[in-house]
Amino acid sequence: MKWTNLTGLFGAIGLAMMTQTASADMxxxxxxxxxxxxxxxxxxxxVGMRDNSNNPIGFDVDFCNDMAAALGVKAVIVETxxxxxxxxxxxxxxxxxxxxxxxxLERAKSVGFxxxxxIWEVGIATAVDNTSINSEAxxxxxxxxxxxxxxxxxxxxxxxxxxxxxxxxxxxxxxSNAEQFLALxxxxxxxxxxxxxxxxxxxxxxxxxxxxxxxxxxxAPSDWTGLxxxxxxxxxxxxxxxxxxxxxxxGRTNELYKKWFGYDAPNMSYPGVSSY
Amino acid sequence: MLxxxxxxxxxxxxxxxxxxxxxxxxxxxxxxxxxGLAIAVILAxxxxxxxxxxxxxxxxxxxxxxxxxxxxxxxxxxxGLGAYGIHLSPYxxxxxxxxxxxxxxxxxxxxxxxxxxxxxxxxxxxxxxMTPLQVYARVIFPQVFRAVFLPITNQIIWxxxxxxxxxxxxxxxxxxxxTFLQSQTFRPFEFYLAAALIYLVMVETVLVxxxxxxxxxxxW
Amino acid sequence: xxxxxTTFTANDLLLMLQGAGVTFLLxxxxxxxxxxxxxxxxxxxxxxxxxxxxxxxxxxEIMRAVPLIIQFVLMNSFMAILGYAINPFLSGIISLxxxxxxxxxxxxxxxxxxxxHPMVRAARGLGLGYIQAFRLVVVPLGLKTVxxxxxxxxxxxxxxxxxxxxxxxxxxxxxxxxxIIITRIQEPLAVLTGxxxxxxxxxxxxTLAVRRYEQRPLLQSxxx
Numbered sequence: 001m002k003w004t005n006l007t008g009l010f011g012a013i014g015l016a017m018m019t020q021t022a023s024a025d026m027x028x029x030x031x032x033x034x035x036x037x038x039x040x041x042x043x044x045x046x047v048g049m050r051d052n053s054n055n056p057i058g059f060d061v062d063f064c065n066d067m068a069a070a071l072g073v074k075a076v077i078v079e080t081x082x083x084x085x086x087x088x089x090x091x092x093x094x095x096x097x098x099x100x101x102x103x104x105l106e107r108a109k110s111v112g113f114x115x116x117x118x119i120w121e122v123g124i125a126t127a128v129d130n131t132s133i134n135s136e137a138x139x140x141x142x143x144x145x146x147x148x149x150x151x152x153x154x155x156x157x158x159x160x161x162x163x164x165x166x167x168x169x170x171x172x173x174x175x176s177n178a179e180q181f182l183a184l185x186x187x188x189x190x191x192x193x194x195x196x197x198x199x200x201x202x203x204x205x206x207x208x209x210x211x212x213x214x215x216x217x218x219x220a221p222s223d224w225t226g227l228x229x230x231x232x233x234x235x236x237x238x239x240x241x242x243x244x245x246x247x248x249x250x251g252r253t254n255e256l257y258k259k260w261f262g263y264d265a266p267n268m269s270y271p272g273v274s275s276y
Numbered sequence: 277m278l279x280x281x282x283x284x285x286x287x288x289x290x291x292x293x294x295x296x297x298x299x300x301x302x303x304x305x306x307x308x309x310x311x312g313l314a315i316a317v318i319l320a321x322x323x324x325x326x327x328x329x330x331x332x333x334x335x336x337x338x339x340x341x342x343x344x345x346x347x348x349x350x351x352x353x354x355x356g357l358g359a360y361g362i363h364l365s366p367y368x369x370x371x372x373x374x375x376x377x378x379x380x381x382x383x384x385x386x387x388x389x390x391x392x393x394x395x396x397x398x399x400x401x402x403x404x405x406m407t408p409l410q411v412y413a414r415v416i417f418p419q420v421f422r423a424v425f426l427p428i429t430n431q432i433i434w435x436x437x438x439x440x441x442x443x444x445x446x447x448x449x450x451x452x453x454x455t456f457l458q459s460q461t462f463r464p465f466e467f468y469l470a471a472a473l474i475y476l477v478m479v480e481t482v483l484v485x486x487x488x489x490x491x492x493x494x495x496w
Numbered sequence: 497x498x499x500x501x502t503t504f505t506a507n508d509l510l511l512m513l514q515g516a517g518v519t520f521l522l523x524x525x526x527x528x529x530x531x532x533x534x535x536x537x538x539x540x541x542x543x544x545x546x547x548x549x550x551x552x553x554x555x556x557e558i559m560r561a562v563p564l565i566i567q568f569v570l571m572n573s574f575m576a577i578l579g580y581a582i583n584p585f586l587s588g589i590i591s592l593x594x595x596x597x598x599x600x601x602x603x604x605x606x607x608x609x610x611x612x613h614p615m616v617r618a619a620r621g622l623g624l625g626y627i628q629a630f631r632l633v634v635v636p637l638g639l640k641t642v643x644x645x646x647x648x649x650x651x652x653x654x655x656x657x658x659x660x661x662x663x664x665x666x667x668x669x670x671x672x673x674x675x676i677i678i679t680r681i682q683e684p685l686a687v688l689t690g691x692x693x694x695x696x697x698x699x700x701x702x703t704l705a706v707r708r709y710e711q712r713p714l715l716q717s718x719x720x
Binding site for chain 3: 339344441454465483
């Protein structure tokens with residue numbers, strides 16, 4: 001083979017490689033760029049919040065950092081409040097949504113969900129001196145506060161429509177946890193329904209001595225959340241699924257649970273069915 | 277390129293919820309404008325009063341209403357009063373805050389309208405033997421009304437859009453309902469677009485009515 | 497891990513001051529952009545050519561009929577589905593500019609209409625071209641009438657920048673930085689009252705500045 005032919009061959013390979021980059025999938029893009037951009041909600045302690053110097057911290061932030069490390073790239077935390085979660089993913093402004101999103105079938109029509117990485121329980125909290133609410137059934141005739149669009153609200157609304165509404169219960173749907181907690185501490189509502197994880201964090205901080213977790217929302221199904229990628233990025237989704245599995249296998253998920261939530265990670269496979 | 281497919285099915289399914297929420301928006305708008313206007317008439321008169329207390333009360337009201345974000349006003353009516361044990365429902369708090377805001381802006385609008393009437397007209401009417409009440413009803417008010425009609429229409433629209441901030445403290449009006457529904461379906465674009473259309477229809481209805489009335493009343 | 501301070505720190509004050517700066521910046525950038533765009537729209541409508549008058553009118557109606565919160569979210573989602581990965585801050589500025597331009601356009605048109613027609617005809621009769629007459633007669637006279645209304649719009653704009661918070665735009669403006677602090681220290685009332693005081697002072701400064709400008713000899717000499 002002559003040298004000129006060789007150059008031609010290398011040229012052709014080089015050209016092929018360049019065109020390849022143009023049609024590469026997201027996983028290749030992330031590795032090539034050297035950074036993984038995660039969409040995280042930073043107004044939901046302890047999964048996403050800011051420390052005293054207003055740097056992002058929390059379960060989801062750590063999870064993103066781990067993922068970037070596994071990819072061998074730099075992690076970039078992009079704050080995505082609830083209404084920006086989907087636009088951020090659709091536009092490619094973030095690569096993966098690490099935003100404690102419940103993996104509902106309705107939502108999965110819009111984005112691709114990974115296997116579960118967190119499971120939340122829904123609970124009921126009251127003022128510390130409240131003795132009249134001791135179970136979910138005691139919410140009858142009381143006023144209840146929820147946060148709009150959260151799993152806590154969806155779980156509550158289910159019971160509300162079936163039983164509580166007829167019993168005279170009223171409910172108010174607040175914009176965020178900050179308003180919800182303030183409403184409870186001012187006595188505007190008798191009880192609030194929210195993920196116990198979020199209660200836990202509040203009890204450690206500003207809510208100490210003011211509120212108590214009364215009971216679990218027994219009728220509410222536990223809330224399984226997944227990481228989100230664009231629906232058509234199957235290659236990325238495969239990798240993300242395997243990553244979530246490895247986080248479990250090497251004990252990191254449990255470690256993060258202990259660090260941020262203060263207890264062991266629950267079993268994340270559903271009895272009697274494979275995968276989920 | 278546009279690689280997004282619109283899915284309107286979920287929106288159609290929840291259209292009754294959106295329409296119900298729109299009626300709530302409309303209700304608060306109407307009430308807040310009527311009450312706000314009543315307060316503004318009183319404040320506009322006090323604004324011209326010799327009494328220093330009344331003057332300063334009015335001036336403070338107007339300055340606070342106009343120079344702080346409406347979201348903050350809603351917050352203060354709900355949680356601010358709550359800190360002192362006065363508990364308004366989200367509905368009452370939003371109504372009170374938007375009314376407070378409306379009253380501030382409407383006072384300025386009315387003041388401008390009254391200033392626009394040449395004072396010598398009033399004196400002339402008095403000279404012609406009219407009673408002061410007649411002067412207000414027959415001479416001043418019709419002119420003021422004409423001058424302030426358009427700005428008041430704008431204020432009605434502002435009030436309607438302002439109620440959307442009520443969602444923060446738990447009012448399930450149009451924007452709040454939209455936010456809830458989009459979080460369940462992850463279809464923000466479709467739901468917010470539907471809400472925008474409903475707002476557009478409501479605002480256009482107000483504007484068309486106002487224009488027809490103005491054409492009839494002022495021969496514009 | 498729980499060493500998170502639940503009190504207001506010096507850092508927080510810094511964050512709020514920085515937020516106030518961002519609010520100011522947002523107001524100025526979208527205020528200038530919106531004024532230029534609004535001027536063009538208002539001027540275009542004053543020509544009363546039907547092909548220009550009605551489309552621009554429709555634009556104004558729509559921008560004024562949809563709550564700004566919804567405009568923010570729609571613009572952000574719209575950019576996303578078109579595949580433009582612009583950040584929420586930029587998309588927020590675009591929304592604010594398009595929004596305030598609609599209001600400015602109405603004010604500009606009122607200002608142009610406020611200049612008596614005989615005056616414009618007189619100027620043209622003196623041999624001034626259309627552009628000269630517009631620049632030398634209509635603009636200075638109109639400016640005097642529109643300045644108070646325009647100031648009102650800019651104050652409104654400054655308060656409206658707070659709604660960009662729904663997008664979580666970074667760097668945070670004043671209300672968003674207040675919310676960040678509230679999420680941590682759970683004291684909404686005190687923090688928001690502080691933020692309200694900031695807004696009040698900034699509005700007051702702008703009002704003062706415009707009043708200064710209004711009293712400049714040029715505008716004074718135009719008289720009433």
